[in-house]
Amino acid sequence: MKPPSLVHCFKLLVLLALARLTMHVPDEDMLSPLGALRLDGHFSFHDVSAMARDFGNQCSFLPAAVLHPGSVSDIAATVRHVFSLGEGSPLTVAARGHGHSLMGQSQAAQGIVVRMESLRGARLQVHDGFVDAPGGELWINVLRETLKHGLAPKSWTDYLHLTVGGTLSNAGVSGQAFRHGPQVSNVNQLEIVTGRGDVVTCSPEDNSDLFYAALGGLGQFGIITRARIALEPAPEMVRWIRVLYSDFESFTEDQEMLIMAENSFDYIEGFVIINRTGILNNWRASFKPQDPVQASHFQSDGRVLYCLELTKNFNSGDTDTMEQEVAVLLSRLRFIQSTLFHTDVTYLEFLDRVHTSELKLRAQSLWEVPHPWLNLLIPRSSIRRFATEVFGRILKDSNNGPILLYPVNKSKWDNKTSVVIPDEEIFYLVGFLSSAPSLSGHGSIAHAMSLNSQIVEFCEEADIGMKQYLAHYTTQEQWKTHFGARWETFERRKHRYDPLAILAPGQRIFPKASLPLSL
Known part of the structure; x- marks a missing residue:
């Protein structure tokens, strides 16, 4: 299952153009009632190009309309209208948060895009032990509000300028996942607008099937409009540490030891430095060396290096205790x-x-470039074979972007959700977070996608047991393979909560009436 390419996007654009010529696009009879709906917000029908872009910056599919909801009832009314049009309607609905998807997953070609950020700040309420957050709220705003109460969510993503509903529709993984699990394992309740336009409050106790379906459900079962997120006391400060390894075995064994230890660091991630040139990147910028003299003498000789990134939380009066704990762990x-x-x-x-880092890249016009990312979940039993081939043979020069590599514990992931992970207690998240700032050569999309394809092909041929995270496949058969034994449950839930396949068409899992699934 190769990663999608620009060729895939071009083919889809051609098919959509043909569909328009054969009248398989929304006509005025379908769209005109939208303007007549009684809403707290409003629709846009002309200035819609911004909703046809995302962080991946590789595919652009114009919607027919954009909903700027003023309330959850606006979203429900819109979905109910589309549902009422029946199977013959080509209209679909996509919820768009901060637009950080990679291959058009939050877009809706000739459909309706719901601009979820219009709901930001509407009902962000902090309680003792949890926060109620709108689905369109950014995690950075959730953090700022909860910190006013000395609290914070337990689990994070590495980038906080994403919406609550967006990350919960995938998984939400970062260096705290070894302890608390992903974000989807730290939710107490959801409010969801289903594909029928029903507004449902659900939790592990009430409407639990929908609750678990939506968590990691790729937007297929409903639009998350509110989430109740578990909180814990927030520390004031963080000791942020980076160290280097030259030996992969020591690097991974140390990480595995740390995530299994009862007393450990509070955040554990690793990344790989493909360093063929002998010139290190800015892996230690803004950091103070423990021994400035030794640090100034450290030289790279072109080896592949492995960086371990760690933190220890502490409060202002606990510095001495933190220092002692860090020294023992190191x-x-x-x-x-x-x-x-x-x-x-x-x-x-x-x-x-x-x-x-984003602000620095934006200043250099290097943020809004294509991002042909590839995120994989690799079983522990295969990680060394994977590293030998990928870091030793496939990646022959420095990478345009970070390469993450760190282990997590399966037991911390709630197996009732829709998220698909390898079937081993320890597995690794490996993220190739490439940028493509140039049209040709090493910094091009073509180069990055070629490497991605080689990596995926190796995993499949060598039976690595890999699962893609933030995956984007082009046929339902590929999705069936991805879900494996869980496909039957996923399909059953789709038929129950979104029987007309209205929601999240950009994932391309279930076909809508007149739009083709296979390319």
Whole structure:
């Protein structure tokens, strides 16, 4: 199952153009009633191009209309209208958060895009132990509000300028997942607009089938309009540490030891530095070395290096205790001693660290470029074979973007949700977070997609047991393979909650009336 390419997007555009010529697009009879709906918000029918872009910046499918909801009832009324048109209508509905999808997953070609951020700030309410957040709220705003009460959600993504509903529709994974599980394992309740236009409140106790279906459900069963998220006491400060390894075995064994230890760090991630040139990237920018003299003498000789990134949370009065705990934990690790770098930052500064990099890239016009990302979940039993082939043979030069590699525990993932993961207690998230700033050569989309295809093909031929995360397949057969034994449950839930396949057409899992699924 190769990753989608620009050729795929071009083919889809051609098919959509042919559909328009044969009248398989919404006509005025279908769209005109939208303007007559009694709404707190409004529709846009002309200035819709912004909703045809996403972070991946590879596919652009214009919607017929954009809903700027002023309330949840606006979303429900819109979906009910589309549902009432029946099977013959080509209209679909896609919920768009911050537009951070990669291959048009939040787009709706000639359909309706719901701009979920219009609901931001409407009902962000912090309680003792949980926060109620609108589905269109950004996680950074959730954090800022909960910190006012000395609280914070337990699990995060590395980038906080994403919407609550967006990450919960996938999984939401970061360096805290080894302890708390992904974000979908830390939700107490959801409010959802189903594909029939019903507004349903659900939890593990009430309407549990829909609750678990929507978590990691890729938007297929309903639009998440509110989430009740578990909180914990928030620390004031973070000791942020980076160290380097030159040996993959030591790097992974140390990570696995840390995620299984009763007393460990609070955040554990790793990344790979493909360093053929001998010039290190900015992996230690803004960090203070423990030994400045040794650090100044550290030289790279073109090896592949592995960076372990760790944090220890603490409050202002607990610095000495934190120092002692960190020293004990570091003494158990086998990193290159001269590469110990650390800094102390606020909890907010650490969690929002990627946004700082974003601002720098935006200033250089390097943020809104194509991002042909590939995210994989690799079983522990296969990670060394995977690394030998991918980092030793396929990736022959420095990568245009970070390569994440860190383990998580299956037992921390709620197996009732729609998320598909490898069937081993420890598995690794491996993320190739490439950018494509140039039209040709090493920095091009073609180059990145070729490498992605080689990596996926190797995984399939070598029976690595890989699952893609944030996957985008082009046929239902590929999706069936992805879900495996869980496909039957996924399909049953689709027929129950979105029987006309109205929702999230950009995932291309279930066909809508007159739009082709296979390319």
